Amino acid sequence: MKEIVVVSGKGGAGKSTITAGLSYFLKENDILVDADVDAPNLKILLEPELIREEDFYSGKQFKIEQDFCIMCGRCYQECSFEAIEIVNLNYVIDDVACEGCGLCQFLCPVNAISVSDKLTGKKYVSKTKYGFNMVHALLNPSEENSGKLVAEIKKIAKNLAKEQNSSTIIVDGPPGIGCSTISAISGSDILLLVAESTISGLHDMERLIELTKNFKVKRKGFINKFGLNHSIDEKLVNLFESKEIEIVGYLTYSQNIPQYLKKRVNLPEHIDGYKKLFEGLYNRLMEAVG
Amino acid sequence: MNISIVSGKGGAGKTTFTILFAKYLVSKGKKVLINDLDVEEPNVNLFLNKKLDYDEVYIYIPEHIKENCISCKECAEKCLFNALVVAKDFWLVLPELCHSCKLCEYVCKYSAIKGSKRVIGKIGQSFDKMLHLLEGRLNIGESLTTALIKQVIGKSLKIKDNYDVIIMDSPPGTSCPVIQASKDADKIIVVAEDTPFGFSDFVVLSDMLKEIGKDYYLVINKYIDGEGYSEFASKNNVKVLGKIPYDINLAKNYSFGDVEDIDTIDFDNIYNTLLEG
Incomplete structure (x- = not known):
């Protein structure tokens, strides 16, 4: 079983469009993962039907029990995240600012601070319109720890892959190069690095290449919105070549693509040219992972 | 005035809007401070080309x-x-x-x-009286995004009185770092992309803003027909500040790191609406 992760650094570079295109060629027992848990979008093109869902608990939620609080102010003074506020003359924890370290509970001289597990999102397994299963999630807004949620859905996908005897898992990664991206690429076999033909796309790809160089994973390049800016195209080609990253595909900039997305069309499904393009890309990735 | 520019989806146009709006404000004689809070992938300075002096962040x-x-x-x-x-x-x-x-x-x-x-990273400053940039840049391989964003905001709070308008270009998404950027803003502008992906992410972001009790203004970027948005906006009483058309020339200029004022955005109206609201 091989795991392919699609990442780009920059948001809006085309990860989801390309992942959805690749997924068209998956077999029924293969698995797709939407690891952009902040803003999961594959569902829009793949019309998944929910099979099962699970709560995602992450971290701890602390609460000051007002009946017991003696207003000593210790927690307020010592919290490293300034997460304790005074509301109506009571000390109250601001759940957004709170990182759940428990220092307040440790310091409280009268044990007035209680703790519970924090429900921060949902994990889903669904069946897509193409027949294969998709593992996805939704992180509750304003939560941290998307890296942990990404790790958990990847684990679900791996277990499912073993059960179903899958040969391939494709993962749509999150934007950025932080915690959740690191989590998405950990333990995978091959990365498809999707670059956008813009100055931001180039800059963000340089950082992504730097981030991924120490991972024991194969890397292949892809240029999206190709032709939008010829000088950036050339720089991207040179960047990939200089890092010995083979370019396995291009998607030419076209004003039609947003129109197709508007109609919720997965590119290879209805358009022959795109079908050939994505089939070629899929086959090259399969060859590369062996 | 402290304005936070956010979007659920990446690539929706936050940075483009930030640059255009900042340039407009400067042309009106306003002193502007931009905070680039997308510390994992800071891109504002690709469009401003300012010489930045960096300090390490501990x-x-x-x-x-x-x-x-x-x-x-x-x-x-x-x-x-x-x-x-x-x-x-x-x-x-x-x-x-x-x-x-x-x-x-x-x-x-x-x-x-x-x-x-x-x-964990560094903060760059341009030391420019009219258009000053504070850029957070997370070290590659580092995962403490929120901690760095907090420090950029902290630095901007110290100098904010020297500027008429502070614009915060946020990271994409709806998680902790985004809240961090929006919590203390006077105005929030959501830049959303006119595709089903963009709309779906916009709805998630809108829920988040509701949860923290923040009103926002909406700018629809890459506007084709506004599917979903018009209905949502009227139902939820969202003020639509502007629509930026889907335009290949704007995309081309962006790709070169050179966004210029375009006639289709009525910034006079946008700024006045923000001042009134």
């Missing part, structure tokens, strides 16, 4: 004082982030898991932990 990390340690492991047991590994005569902190909460230092009864610091 955060707290516990340090072991070996001779005081009795290997009781209480620090490791109490750390809710599992950031400490302790065995007999062995003590290790895992920096990528440590949240700098200092709990371990308080827990230790033997004074075997003291505060130290480590670098």
Whole structure:
């Protein structure tokens, strides 16, 4: 079983469009993962039907029990995240600012601070319109720890892959190069690095290449919105070549693509040219992972 | 006025809007401070080309004082982030898991932990009176995005009185760092992309803003027909500030790092609406 992760650094570079295109060629027992848990979008093109869902608990939620609080102010003074506020003359924890370290509970001289597990999102397994299963999630807004949620859905996908005897898992990664991206690429076999033909796309790809160089994973390049800016195209080609990253595909900039997305069309499904393009890309990735 | 520019989806046009709006304000004689809070992928300066002076950003990390340690492991047991590994005569902190909460230092009864610091990134400044840029840049491989964003915001609070308008270009998404950027803003502008992906992410972001009790203005970018948005806006009483058409010339200019004012955005109207609201 091989795991392919699609990442780009920059948001809006085309990860989801390309992942959805690749997924068209998956077999029924293969698995797709939407690891952009902040803003999961594959569902829009793949019309998944929910099979099962699970709560995602992450971290701890602390609460000051007002009946017991003696207003000593210790927690307020010592919290490293300034997460304790005074509301109506009571000390109250601001759940957004709170990182759940428990220092307040440790310091409280009268044990007035209680703790519970924090429900921060949902994990889903669904069946897509193409027949294969998709593992996805939704992180509750304003939560941290998307890296942990990404790790958990990847684990679900791996277990499912073993059960179903899958040969391939494709993962749509999150934007950025932080915690959740690191989590998405950990333990995978091959990365498809999707670059956008813009100055931001180039800059963000340089950082992504730097981030991924120490991972024991194969890397292949892809240029999206190709032709939008010829000088950036050339720089991207040179960047990939200089890092010995083979370019396995291009998607030419076209004003039609947003129109197709508007109609919720997965590119290879209805358009022959795109079908050939994505089939070629899929086959090259399969060859590369062996 | 402190304005936060956010979007659920990446690539929706936050940075483009930030640059265009900032240039407009400067042309009206306003002093503008831009905070680039997308610290994982900071792109604002690709469009401004300012010379930035960087200062390293440090955060707290516990340090072991070996001779005081009795290997009781209480620090490791109490750390809710599992950031400490302790065995007999062995003590290790895992920096990528440590949240700098200092709990371990308080827990230790033997004074075997003291505060130290480590670098997680840097903050660049342009020192320009009219259009000043503060850029957070997270070190590659580092995961403490929120901690760096907090420090950029902290730095901007110190100098905010020198500027008429502060514009915060946020990271994409709806998670903690985005809230961090929006919590204290006077105005929030959501830049959303006119595709089903963009709309779906916009709805998630809108829920988040509702949850923290923040009103916002909407700018629809890459506007084709506004599917979903018009209905949502009228139903939820969202003020639509503007629509930026899907335009190949704007995309081309953006790709070169050169966004110029375009006639289709009525910034006079946008600025006045923000001032009134």
